[in-house]
Amino acid sequence: MTKPIKRIAVNTGGGDAPGLNAVIQSVMIAADNRGWDCFGIRDGFNGILFPERYTEGGVMRLTRERVRGIGHLGGTILGTTNKGNPLHFPVNMPDGSVREIDRSDEIITYFATHEIDALVSIGGDGSLTIANALHQKGLRVVGVPKTIDNDLDKTFTTFGFDTAVGFATECLDRLHSTAESHQRVMVVEVMGRYAGWIALHAGIAGDAHAILIPEIGFDMGKVAAKIREREAAGQLYSIVVVAEGAQPRDGHRELLAAAEIGHAERLGGIGEQVSQALTKETGKESRVVVLGHLLRGGSPTSFDRLAALRFGAAAVRALDAGESGVMVSLGINGVDYVTLEEVAGHIRNVPMSCDALQTGRDLGICFGD
């Protein structure tokens, strides 16, 4: 039988997502209601690995007072980082080379020394892989999935995605009238390096005319044809949503050639390239709006706030039930659990058969194929 828990810690890793603070709040309160103490590790695991950086301590006691009201705030009160994976920690060698060392034992030691019995680790694929490694070494760990792109496998959705889609949709709404009055093509670049969920959902909800996602190599000619088709029907503007990871079918070469823009790489992302190529092919004025940085912040929607609170409480219940090495997930009947082993390294892409994609096609949206 597992030892009863008295103290737990929580941390947040990777990029920020709306809802992180609500998970922290939920973990703290659910723990406190069980009589457990709850601690927060700062900036991923930096609070443990670099205690000297924190004048007030790299691991902070979380109280009800401290977490009151934070569920509504974007960001994370613990800080986060996507640098310095403790499993592959970069160290500068005397000969100038860089070697990676495994510093996970320092974390295990910290928990043992401070008599902290378990960890709730909130993060994406990378953070959950670290969580799994710590679990293998004997630490009791429960993971909470965090991915604003919605590309984690084994969970229906997670917090942050709804807020990002909602804001991207609002931005598309705003661009319609301006694009129309100036008779322009507006190219809107959104997050989505490997999976096009944000582009797909916001694009449909926001009445985009073309949506380019990583899962479908696009043919620039088809996108241009869509714009010309609209033109012919008296619709003198178009909105094109591009996921940052979208790629032309025959590689960048073709796209760059089309736009004769040898310096495109320097100009920024795929949005800029698509914009220039479309201007070249259609003769229409085109502008790019890059939403990336705006999508990670902001107060979570009520959907994301609730999801985050449910995930936090479910993580504490799992620890209370003696579980370790599992991740909280959302299934059709509510919160469920999967092993961290199953999750690591898998990406959930937009399947070609998904009905949202079919909806887009039914509505006449061009996907560049």
Next chain:
Amino acid sequence: MTKPIKRIAVNTGGGDAPGLNAVIQSVMIAADNRGWDCFGIRDGFNGILFPERYTEGGVMRLTRERVRGIGHLGGTILGTTNKGNPLHFPVNMPDGSVREIDRSDEIITYFATHEIDALVSIGGDGSLTIANALHQKGLRVVGVPKTIDNDLDKTFTTFGFDTAVGFATECLDRLHSTAESHQRVMVVEVMGRYAGWIALHAGIAGDAHAILIPEIGFDMGKVAAKIREREAAGQLYSIVVVAEGAQPRDGHRELLAAAEIGHAERLGGIGEQVSQALTKETGKESRVVVLGHLLRGGSPTSFDRLAALRFGAAAVRALDAGESGVMVSLGINGVDYVTLEEVAGHIRNVPMSCDALQTGRDLGICFGD
């Protein structure tokens, strides 16, 4: 083999819900992209049953121009009604009595006469029962679920609910600071006659201290105890969310007695009664806010807009595939279909095992039990 479709109609029944217009828009465009004409029946089936009321016709041709931009608007451009079920149509008899007659044949005849091949019917339990009856009589019908309470069985969720929960949560956020500065109990009554989903989701996301839902008969003493417990901890205010269908454990008698308010029935709903009973039991000032009418309106959230667009397109795809007598539903893998037979008359309640309820308990929220 089924006859190819050339013309379809769409209607909306029951109370309004954010997203109805997006379904209509999606049905119209998906039909038009297949070369079908699309018509809208006004005010449920009144456009067919009472053509004389409509100077410009009770059934209107829907065009791309007509549906442009409506996906963002609350309400329904077709109008709706929750009076005059065509299966049980009330008729005043000469002797002063009221008899119910079945007028569904008039609808079947209308479709035949006007060569409209199929119907997409958007509505709740009542409307879908009518849709099923029309299907039994040979009309090709696909249903789209509409329930702002989220209490329809066989679908994970539907449009409108997210918008309602989001707005209720915003209202709770607004009430916290005022309740606190005035050291009051705030009782917030939300929709939910048979199922407490809105109260449960908004209550958790909006940091309520007690949530009363139809599925859990509440003990007023337990709610009062929660308020006194907070008082003792220096929290001099409390927020109580009450679903309109919530009931005290031992019936209204006990509640009314507690409040000595014989005229409570006249005073309004359960919110007012709970408020008065709490004042009597705790001695604290209490106020009621009734959100009912505010929750049905408004522009749909991007989640609801997308769900509505997916439902509308899926309904058209089903008709295109020769289906009839089915309802579009949302499952874990996206849109799916169930028979109208399965859906009718079933309510989806909050199960006692659901993790959202457990989350509430983990966070210390009182459910009156």
Next chain:
Amino acid sequence: MTKPIKRIAVNTGGGDAPGLNAVIQSVMIAADNRGWDCFGIRDGFNGILFPERYTEGGVMRLTRERVRGIGHLGGTILGTTNKGNPLHFPVNMPDGSVREIDRSDEIITYFATHEIDALVSIGGDGSLTIANALHQKGLRVVGVPKTIDNDLDKTFTTFGFDTAVGFATECLDRLHSTAESHQRVMVVEVMGRYAGWIALHAGIAGDAHAILIPEIGFDMGKVAAKIREREAAGQLYSIVVVAEGAQPRDGHRELLAAAEIGHAERLGGIGEQVSQALTKETGKESRVVVLGHLLRGGSPTSFDRLAALRFGAAAVRALDAGESGVMVSLGINGVDYVTLEEVAGHIRNVPMSCDALQTGRDLGICFGD
């Protein structure tokens, strides 16, 4: 020459309004940037008058850390109260009677003893009268106007009003579609005991069909006529906005008689009474929505946040310039100052000549006259 300031205090009195925290934040930072210490008095002056109630002190040191991010939050971190005016403090006498005593000397003494040089007092008419009395007794005081009703004289507007109007307008938007689909009259009661600014501004922006304000005694027959006129034009619903202080032209008697509702007083405010009277006069179903409690809370709009930050900084600048006994106000050229003497006891009503009222008439809105 006035003594240089080293320490100041700030307090908030009366009902809460969105933006109070932004004023506090601005006062604290502007003071800190001058090298002054800043303290917050809790719950009006209760922190000074009842130190025993506050285990952590009735007057708290404000730091940059403490005010970080609070500008976005509704309510006030200092607490507020509209009970216990220190100039007329109610005391229970041995004979059972209640006498009012002046406790303002205790406040003066507190400031002297603790070497706090000046006070920024944020509040409405009542709080500013107290502020003026303290100024007369020699304390250096600058007032910041707070009135969600927008009825303070000598200032163009103040923070909180824009947030309240914005939310009331959103609620009206939400009610249109529901009122229309149910063919109902919706009566929406908003704040405004003496002045109808919120009703007037939100009513026009939110497309109301009738607006009843305290400045215009209304004739219920005229409101009913407007509803019937809309009915005749095929508009089967109407939205009526009522300020809580609106009154029928010939007194309540007439209204109550019209509605035959002897118990109306007990039923709640003027909204309920208007609703019942309209049902009686027009035969239409009518519903009331009371927004009062919802309008005080919530995150301030950017307009109110900016106004609050400007007011706070301007109060500190005034103190720095040796001013006392003045209130910060907003004029056409930005922030200005008026004496507390001029402000006290004056209400700013909606003038009959104001163009917003004329706009309402031009748009065909009924004002009941």
Next chain:
Amino acid sequence: MTKPIKRIAVNTGGGDAPGLNAVIQSVMIAADNRGWDCFGIRDGFNGILFPERYTEGGVMRLTRERVRGIGHLGGTILGTTNKGNPLHFPVNMPDGSVREIDRSDEIITYFATHEIDALVSIGGDGSLTIANALHQKGLRVVGVPKTIDNDLDKTFTTFGFDTAVGFATECLDRLHSTAESHQRVMVVEVMGRYAGWIALHAGIAGDAHAILIPEIGFDMGKVAAKIREREAAGQLYSIVVVAEGAQPRDGHRELLAAAEIGHAERLGGIGEQVSQALTKETGKESRVVVLGHLLRGGSPTSFDRLAALRFGAAAVRALDAGESGVMVSLGINGVDYVTLEEVAGHIRNVPMSCDALQTGRDLGICFGD
């Protein structure tokens, strides 16, 4: 005495701004309530100058049905343009040169031929100059000011600005948490070619650390110093708001040299240049977000909706009173009128003495000087 009006026209010119549709709605209804017919000219004056482009007519009859609900929509149902000033209309000459001709007589003739008695012209400096020219030629014209930058003289504010500031502030709110978690400098470029009002108001309300506006030539070293000062205080991120028309004190030369970015001009606006220069000077990672296109669209705030409705009604009242050659303006006591003569060609800049600027300084915001 002036001839009584029977028919008027309205048009919108220049870039779009939230509230244009509300002005159109207000003009139409206020005219209809006087028994006047109301017409809308499409795309500035193109509906008159190029009738052949409009299959359904370049001038459309506006009805109550047509304007219902449009007050909430961004853009303009009439379309707009900022090309083809009728006073200086570019014509391609046979010799390949371009000559400008005055086509305003065609407009005058159109009004005479179609017996349209007056024009309400909604637009910025350019459009109002045209309006004035038409007034000089005898047409009855009232102007309504439109400038999202808030830089028109002789009016306190106008519609659109509040919506733009509100959205820019929301974007700043969203960027704080992301900038902080990634310890970055975020440079946010907003509209404001000649006047820095949007940057100033949104920057203060959104807690920016530096604000660069056209009115203050900035010293990049001072901005960098502010960022380093924050760094030293443990604040590892900074938000810099830049108006598109902001310029370094000693010209672009210095800025470009600092950033060693000879191709900066091609890279986009001042935001990108400031970002690169800051990275060079502080060694910190920096990102740019360009909000320009997002600020013009969207549903107007209630403030802007009300302002727009007031302006529209006031324009109709002015025509009704026999006025011409005037512009509606907003003064301290509500709507007022100034002559078009006075307005044309004047820009309202941020004065160095304005209290908002002082507020920024009091709060420690760096303005680069």
